[in-house]
Amino acid sequence: xxxxxxxxxxxxxxxxxxxxxxxxxxxxxxxxxxxxxxxxxxxxxxxxxxxxxxxxxxxxxxxxxxxxxxxxxxxxxxxxxxxxxxxxxxxxxxxxxxxxxxxxxxxxxxxxxxxxxxxxxxxxxxxxxxxxxxxxxxxxxxxxxxxxxxxxxxxxx
Amino acid sequence: xxxxxxxxxxxxxxxxxxxxxxxxxxxxxxxxxxxxxxxxxxxxxxxxxxxxxxxxxxxxxxxxxxxxxxxxxxxxxxxxxxxxxxxxxxxxxxxxxxxxxxxxxx
Numbered sequence: 394x395x396x397x398x399x400x401x402x403x404x405x406x407x408x409x410x411x412x413x414x415x416x417x418x419x420x421x422x423x424x425x426x427x428x429x430x431x432x433x434x435x436x437x438x439x440x441x442x443x444x445x446x447x448x449x450x451x452x453x454x455x456x457x458x459x460x461x462x463x464x465x466x467x468x469x470x471x472x473x474x475x476x477x478x479x480x481x482x483x484x485x486x487x488x489x490x491x492x493x494x495x496x497x498x499x500x501x502x503x504x505x506x507x508x509x510x511x512x513x514x515x516x517x518x519x520x521x522x523x524x525x526x527x528x529x530x531x532x533x534x535x536x537x538x539x540x541x542x543x544x545x546x547x548x549x550x
Numbered sequence: 551x552x553x554x555x556x557x558x559x560x561x562x563x564x565x566x567x568x569x570x571x572x573x574x575x576x577x578x579x580x581x582x583x584x585x586x587x588x589x590x591x592x593x594x595x596x597x598x599x600x601x602x603x604x605x606x607x608x609x610x611x612x613x614x615x616x617x618x619x620x621x622x623x624x625x626x627x628x629x630x631x632x633x634x635x636x637x638x639x640x641x642x643x644x645x646x647x648x649x650x651x652x653x654x655x656x
Contacts, residue, residue, distance in 0.1 A: 401646035405639040407632050410561055414642035420653045428649060437652055440644035514649075516642055521635060522561055 396509040403516075410499075412518040419511040422482035429485055429503050429514075434461060444470075455479055459487060474498055489518070496522060560627040563607035568592075569600050573609060573623055580622040582615075 396417075403414035418425055428437065430453045438446035444465035451459035453476060460473040471492040478486035482505055488498040502517040564570055568590065575581065575589055583601060587594040601621060604610040608627050612619045 401643055401650060403639045403643040403646070405632070405635040407564075407628065407635055410631075410635065412635065412638045412642055414639075414646055416646040416650050418650045418653050424653065425649075428653060437649040438641075438645050439648055440641070443644065444641065514646070516646065518638060518642065521638055522559075 397511050410519070410521040412516070412521065414516040414518075415513060417508060417511060417513050422505040422507050422512045425505055425512045425514055426482035426485070430479070430481070435463075438463070451476070453479055474501075560607045560609060560631050563603050563609055564628070566600070566603075569604055572597070572600055572604065576610060576621060576623040580613075580620045582618040582620050584618070586621070 397419045398417040401414065401416035403412060405412050427433065432449050434449040435446050444463060446461050446463035449461045455476055455478065457476045459476065460471065462471040473490055473492055474488035476487045478484055485503040487501050489501045490498040499518055499520040504515045506513045572586060575586065583594055583597055587597040590597060601610060605612060608624055610621045611624050612621050
């Protein structure tokens with residue numbers, strides 16, 4: 394298992410409203426796929442004290458619906474969507490909406506590639522649009538002005 | 551949750567490469583429309599149109615100096631976009647870390 398990288402990595406692209414994340418797991422793609430498309434979700438869509446997914450149901454076939462609910466920072470949330478592509482153990486594509494929040498669903502794509510000793514899982518969460526533009530800085534937005542340089546694309550003429 | 555009008559949406563405003571370049575130029579310092587038009591070798595009406603979109607999304611502010619309007623970048627809407635996305639980024643960072651740990655422990 395020496396080829397497996399230790400850490401998960403997630404990056405955001407502000408301009409495209411896109412998150413790309415990846416992790417290498419020392420288990421076969423079939424095993425990883427099962428964790429993505431079953432109630433096992435409630436064991437890993439979890440970050441103690443931040444969010445905790447408690448329920449998940451899904452009809453894992455193209456056109457089937459899924460739904461998840463839990464608590465994030467003390468407030469209940471419900472996520473829901475539809476499976477667009479189900480191709481075990483290689484690919485799973487589903488729409489994603491926060492109930493009562495999102496104007497349009499984002500699209501979540503999981504890609505699983507076999508690698509030496511396990512699986513590379515890549516998550517692409519695309520089309521994320523902010524629910525509203527805040528008039529000013531609320532307490533939740535901790536991003537400092539210093540980060541603007543990273544946020545703006547570096548297109549120089 | 552209030553619905554927003556498309557024209558105030560920072561995501562849409564920065565979807566255009568010329569507008570991203572204008573913002574990038576304004577990061578170096580405030581400028582008027584004439585200077586920007588010269589910098590971008592485009593017509594002043596074209597630049598004014600882009601500035602209007604950026605102003606409506608509150609990505610730039612304008613101040614009247616004599617007969618000119620001077621434009622400056624306003625980072626706040628982009629920060630809210632970045633802040634919103636950061637929630638998703640940290641969600642996946644934490645979830646994938648946990649998935650790896652759970653599966654490899656079994």
